[in-house]
Every structure is written in C-alpha cells, then in structure tokens.
Amino acid sequence: MTIVKSVTCPVCGCLCDDIELVVEDGKVEEVKNGCAICESKFIGYRGEHRVLKPKIRQNGKLVDTTLQEAVKKSAEILANANYPILYGWSSTSCEAQRVGVELAEEVGGVLDNTAVVCHGPSILGIQEVGIPSCTLGQVRHRADLVIYWGCDPWSAHPRHVERYTTFAEGRFEGSEWKGYLQKFKAAAGRKKIKRVMKQAPVKNPPSIEPVTPSEPPQKMKKDGRKLIVVDVRRTMTAEVADYFIQVEPNKDYELMEALRALVRDQELDVNSVAGISVECLEELVDIMIGCNFGIIFFGLGLTMSAGKFRNIDVAISLTRDLNMRTKFAIMPMRGHFNVTGSNTVFTWQTGYPFGVDFSLGYPRYNPGETTSVDVLLRRESDAALVIASDPVANFPKKAVQHLVKNPLIVIDPHMNATSLMADVVFPSAFVGIEVGGTAYRMDHVPLPLKKVVDPPEGVLSDKEILNRILEETRKIKLKQVEAA
Amino acid sequence: MVQQKLRVILLTGRTIEQGVGKERGKASQEYFESVSMCYMDPEDMKKLGVRNNTNILVTTKYGSVVVKAVKYRRAPHTGMIYIPYGPWANAICSHETDSIGMPTFKGIPAQVAPAQNKPVLNMEELLKIEFGK
Numbered sequence: 001m002t003i004v005k006s007v008t009c010p011v012c013g014c015l016c017d018d019i020e021l022v023v024e025d026g027k028v029e030e031v032k033n034g035c036a037i038c039e040s041k042f043i044g045y046r047g048e049h050r051v052l053k054p055k056i057r058q059n060g061k062l063v064d065t066t067l068q069e070a071v072k073k074s075a076e077i078l079a080n081a082n083y084p085i086l087y088g089w090s091s092t093s094c095e096a097q098r099v100g101v102e103l104a105e106e107v108g109g110v111l112d113n114t115a116v117v118c119h120g121p122s123i124l125g126i127q128e129v130g131i132p133s134c135t136l137g138q139v140r141h142r143a144d145l146v147i148y149w150g151c152d153p154w155s156a157h158p159r160h161v162e163r164y165t166t167f168a169e170g171r172f173e174g175s176e177w178k179g180y181l182q183k184f185k186a187a188a189g190r191k192k193i194k195r196v197m198k199q200a201p202v203k204n205p206p207s208i209e210p211v212t213p214s215e216p217p218q219k220m221k222k223d224g225r226k227l228i229v230v231d232v233r234r235t236m237t238a239e240v241a242d243y244f245i246q247v248e249p250n251k252d253y254e255l256m257e258a259l260r261a262l263v264r265d266q267e268l269d270v271n272s273v274a275g276i277s278v279e280c281l282e283e284l285v286d287i288m289i290g291c292n293f294g295i296i297f298f299g300l301g302l303t304m305s306a307g308k309f310r311n312i313d314v315a316i317s318l319t320r321d322l323n324m325r326t327k328f329a330i331m332p333m334r335g336h337f338n339v340t341g342s343n344t345v346f347t348w349q350t351g352y353p354f355g356v357d358f359s360l361g362y363p364r365y366n367p368g369e370t371t372s373v374d375v376l377l378r379r380e381s382d383a384a385l386v387i388a389s390d391p392v393a394n395f396p397k398k399a400v401q402h403l404v405k406n407p408l409i410v411i412d413p414h415m416n417a418t419s420l421m422a423d424v425v426f427p428s429a430f431v432g433i434e435v436g437g438t439a440y441r442m443d444h445v446p447l448p449l450k451k452v453v454d455p456p457e458g459v460l461s462d463k464e465i466l467n468r469i470l471e472e473t474r475k476i477k478l479k480q481v482e483a484a
Numbered sequence: 485m486v487q488q489k490l491r492v493i494l495l496t497g498r499t500i501e502q503g504v505g506k507e508r509g510k511a512s513q514e515y516f517e518s519v520s521m522c523y524m525d526p527e528d529m530k531k532l533g534v535r536n537n538t539n540i541l542v543t544t545k546y547g548s549v550v551v552k553a554v555k556y557r558r559a560p561h562t563g564m565i566y567i568p569y570g571p572w573a574n575a576i577c578s579h580e581t582d583s584i585g586m587p588t589f590k591g592i593p594a595q596v597a598p599a600q601n602k603p604v605l606n607m608e609e610l611l612k613i614e615f616g617k
C-alpha cells in the first residue's frame with residue numbers, strides 16, 4: 001500500500017492539488033480530501049464503462065479492432081476531409097492539446113474547445129474590455145467580500161468555497177465556517193418551530209421570518225468575510241450565503257447596469273430592477289464599495305442567458321467602476337479541469353483561444369462563423385475528431401444531427417454518447433490518474449498532473465494517440481501530393 | 485383547478501449528482517438518473533397535478549422530451565424548471581448562437597404537461613430516435 005500525496009484532481013477548474021490517494025496493487029483504493037465528484041472520478045476510472053480496445057464501425061455496429069487499424073482509418077478520414085472539426089480538448093493535458101493544434105493545421109480543420117458552449121462568451125467579453133483579475137491565492141488570503149453571480153460552486157466546483165473563498169482560512173481573512181454552522185443550526189431550529197406551529201391547534205400561527213429577507217440582513221454588518229449569491233433560483237450556495245439576491249431570468253444585464261449607475265452615484269428613476277427593489281440595490285452597492293477587496297465569480301448563468309457576452313462585458317465594466325472606489329476583481333468559474341489550458345495553448349500557438357479555423361492554411365478566428373456549433377448548423381464540416389468531451393450529449397440537437405452524419409473519430413477513456421455514434425473509438429488513459437501532464441487552473445495558474453497508476457495494457461495517452469494519427473495523416477497527405 | 489399545460493422558463497445547468505454521474509461513466513445508472521430529470525417548483529407541480537417522481541413532457545420550439553419531475557427543495561422559483569445538462573436537456577435546447585458560437589442553454593420558453601404514461605427513454609433509445617444511430 002502506498003499513499004500518494006499532493007495529487008491534483010483532474011475534474012473541475014478548481015484543480016485542488018491537495019488530494020491524497022491510497023494505492024494498492026496498482027489501483028486507487030481510497031481518496032482523501034476530495035469532494036464527491038473527485039472521489040467518483042478516482043474510484044470510477046476503472047469502472048465497467050471503460051473502453052479497453054479501439055473500436056471501428058462495421059455494418060452499423062462498433063466492433064473491436066487493432067490500434068494500427070484504428071489509427072489508419074482515422075488518418076484516412078482526416079486526410080480526405082475538406083473541412084473537419086477537431087473538438088473537445090478541455091479534459092486532457094496541455095501536451096495533448098499542443099499536438100491537436102499541429103493536427104488541425106495539418107488537415108486544415110476547425111480547432112475548437114468546449115469553452116465555445118461554456119465560457120466562450122466570457123472570452124469575447126474579456127477581449128472587448130479586458131479583465132481585472134487575480135489568482136485564487138489572493139482571494140483566499142485577502143477577499144472580504146465574495147460574490148457568486150450566476151454560478152453554483154456547491155454543485156459544479158464543490159470545494160471552491162472551502163479552498164479559495166469564504167470558508168478558507170487565509171492569512172488576512174479568516175474562515176466563516178463556524179458562523180455558518182451556527183446559522184444552519186438556527187435555521188434547523190426555526191424549521192422545527194414552524195413544523196410544530198403547523199401542527200399546533202392555533203388558527204393563524206405567527207409567520208416566521210424567512211432565512212434571507214429581501215433587505216440585506218443584519219449579517220451583512222458583521223465582521224469578516226461576506227458572501228453574496230446572485231442567481232435566478234435558490235441554489236445550495238445561496239443557502240449558505242449571507243445575502244441571496246434572486247434575479248429574474250434573463251435580467252442580469254439590467255441589474256448590473258443599474259448597479260453601475262449606483263456605483264457612479266447616479267439616481268435610478270424606477271422602483272425595482274430585475275425584480276429587486278432599488279433600496280436593496282443601494283444597500284448592495286454600499287456593501288460592495290465598503291469592502292476592502294471584493295471579488296465577483298461568475299458562471300454560466302451569465303454566459304448562457306440572454307445577452308450572453310454582453311453580460312460579461314457589463315460585469316467586467318461593473319468591476320472596473322468599483323475599482324474607482326475600492327479594490328475589486330472578477331473571475332470566470334471555468335468548468336472542466338483544463339479548459340483554461342486549452343484556451344491558453346491554442347492562444348500561444350495560433351493567437352486565438354477557441355474556434356480557430358485553419359482551412360485557409362493560417363489560423364482565422366471569427367466566433368459565430370468558425371465556432372463548431374455554427375459550422376455544424378451550416379452543415380459545412382465533413383468529418384470530426386472529438387477528444388475528451390461529449391458533444392452528442394452537450395450540443396443542441398440540430399448541431400449533433402450534422403455531426404453524426406459524417407465520419408466521427410472519438411478519443412475518450414469512457415464510452416459516452418458521442419462514442420456510441422462514432423466510426424472510430426480510441427480508448428485513452430485518464431489524464432491525471434494514468435498519465436501525467438500540465439493543466440491550468442481557472443485563474444491561469446499551471447499545475448502538474450500526476451501519474452498515480454499504470455493505464456490498462458495497450459491503452460495509450462491522448463498525446464500518443466494524436467501523435468500516431470498525425471504521423472499517419474502526414475504520410476497519406478504526402479502520398480496524395482506525390483500522386484498529384 | 486388542475487391545468488393541462490404550464491408555461492415556464494427552462495434553465496439547464498449542473499448539479500452535483502450530474503457531476504458524480506458523469507465521472508462514474510456516461511453509461512452508468514447514476515448518470516442516467518441524474519440527467520433525465522427535471523426540478524420543478526412544488527406550487528407548479530400542484531397546478532399541473534404532477535406528483536413527485538412522475539413523468540412530465542417538456543416541449544420547446546426545438547423539440548420535446550419526457551423526463552421525471554422532481555420537487556425542488558429550495559423553492560420557490562415558480563415558472564422555472566431546471567434540467568441538468570445532458571442529452572435529455574439538449575433535445576429541447578435552443579441552437580441559436582446569436583452569431584457568437586454559443587447556443588442558448590438557459591432562459592428558454594417551454595411548456596410542461598403531465599405524462600404519467602409516457603416512459604423516460606434511456607440514452608440509447610433517445611439517441612436512436614434523435615439521430616438514428
């Protein structure tokens with residue numbers, strides 16, 4: 001039995017690097033420090049849904065084949081395609097992403113990562129107005145006001161609050177964990193009273209004050225870190241927040257513009273914005289201006305609803321305005337563990353973070369045109385390679401319909417919806433468990449991923465598979481040139 | 485009075501169960517259960533006469549799908565339903581990218597109707613119907 005310490009968790013953009021694994025007989029047996037999703041990954045990696053042999057579609061069915069055969073078939077598909085899509089990349093290492101760029105250039109395809117259906121609009125917003133950001137270390141040690149806007153870290157980044165924000169024990173700011181425990185106990189007590197009241201033979205039981213009233217609660221006046229959640233529905237994170245603001249769906253833009261006006265001391269001549277009273281907003285702005293170091297974390301609640309990248313634009317502008325009064329930063333809550341890395345690698349190789357089109361021989365970027373969903377909706381692509389992602393499960397139906405009509409190559413450790421539709425399936429080793437590499441945390445800090453156990457026999461890493469496809473594709477292309 | 489249909493706003497997103505399920509494997513039962521469901525406001529469920537854990541039919545301009553209605557514990561959010569990301573949600577999400585590459589996954593107008601007698605399709609059945617493979 002060996003204990004491997006300081007393992008980086010290859011699941012979400014938090015990239016927690018304090019995971020401890022107990023390895024026995026070349027298998028991970030126990031996970032310490034991780035959240036539920038992390039545990040599920042480290043224990044589930046060797047589950048029954050693992051693909052161990054390359055597969056190829058014959059007579060409409062996926063059948064086992066050899067690696068050489070699968071590489072050859074994939075290279076043929078890519079070399080003969082006019083406009084292939086190479087999509088995914090967010091759950092693999094930077095080293096594999098780098099080979100991907102080379103392959104995309106070689107075959108003149110569209111290179112796109114999952115950011116396009118996730119934080120793509122954030123990137124567009126950032127390109128528009130820049131971003132005043134910081135590292136998560138800064139937040140952990142200094143932030144006394146944390147705002148989660150349109151995101152629910154409790155569900156998507158379970159340890160974010162504990163490691164980097166309100167519940168983290170920073171050098172200059174303490175953890176608020178104890179306070180919350182008390183609050184929860186109190187809330188549980190209140191619920192109990194409510195239950196008893198309901199059963200009591202009293203006609204009109206006195207109403208019980210809700211846990212978060214619409215006015216900023218007394219708690220906002222306490223010392224120490226404060227947590228505000230802005231969302232369209234009460235999430236798990238909202239439950240622990242000091243102040244929860246329920247915004248009407250698709251109204252974030254208005255709300256932020258209103259806040260901007262208030263930060264600049266302008267008056268609003270309406271009574272409420274996005275379902276929230278102006279008095280409330282005024283108090284909110286006072287809290288924001290009154291902090292020493294505030295941070296806004298935003299999620300897909302902003303990028304996916306009406307306004308899309310304009311929401312990010314205005315969120316960043318709000319942060320900029322706030323910086324005239326105090327210190328404020330903003331950061332997107334990146335989802336997959338290395339989606340930030342794929343943006344970074346693509347940018348240092350091609351100049352663009354996603355949606356890179358090589359069809360003219362040089363990189364071109366025009367979101368809305370060279371982005372994978374749009375290419376699919378226009379039915380222009382004629383083949384696709386999908387790596388470490390599942391577009392059949394995550395793209396809108398109409399886009400998927402075109403994706404699965406053409407030859408499809410999938411590289412993934414698990415069987416997923418996309419591999420079920422594929423023509424060639426490569427099993428690959430789990431990055432961060434069976435192969436090492438580099439990944440970028442959501443604040444752009446690169447961290448090493450560890451190899452903890454050996455991959456199953458014959459299963460290669462993403463990087464190795466891509467290298468082999470690239471080599472084979474080059475050979476075919478060379479032959480095509482010679483023949484011409 | 486019980487209504488036949490209810491107009492709502494559809495949101496899609498992550499849940500921790502979906503996260504755990506997807507890491508277990510997309511073919512796992514955990515994943516299926518975590519994404520072929522829909523959180524609803526208890527008041528809305530009452531309006532439709534839908535009980536917890538029974539099936540509903542969600543329809544948008546882009547398609548329709550049968551999922552299991554589950555009561556949301558942190559209500560109220562009347563007029564809003566929430567389906568975790570996955571093939572079921574995508575069967576009814578908007579593909580309009582507004583020229584920036586990003587489809588609309590949140591804030592889509594939708595309609596909910598009870599569908600006690602219609603089954604929730606499993607992943608393979610759903611993919612077969614949607615994409616014929």
Ligand code: SF4
Nearest residue numbers: 009012015016035159
């Ligand atoms: S929060 Fe994210 S990175 Fe950290 S342990 Fe959980 S899944 Fe892994």
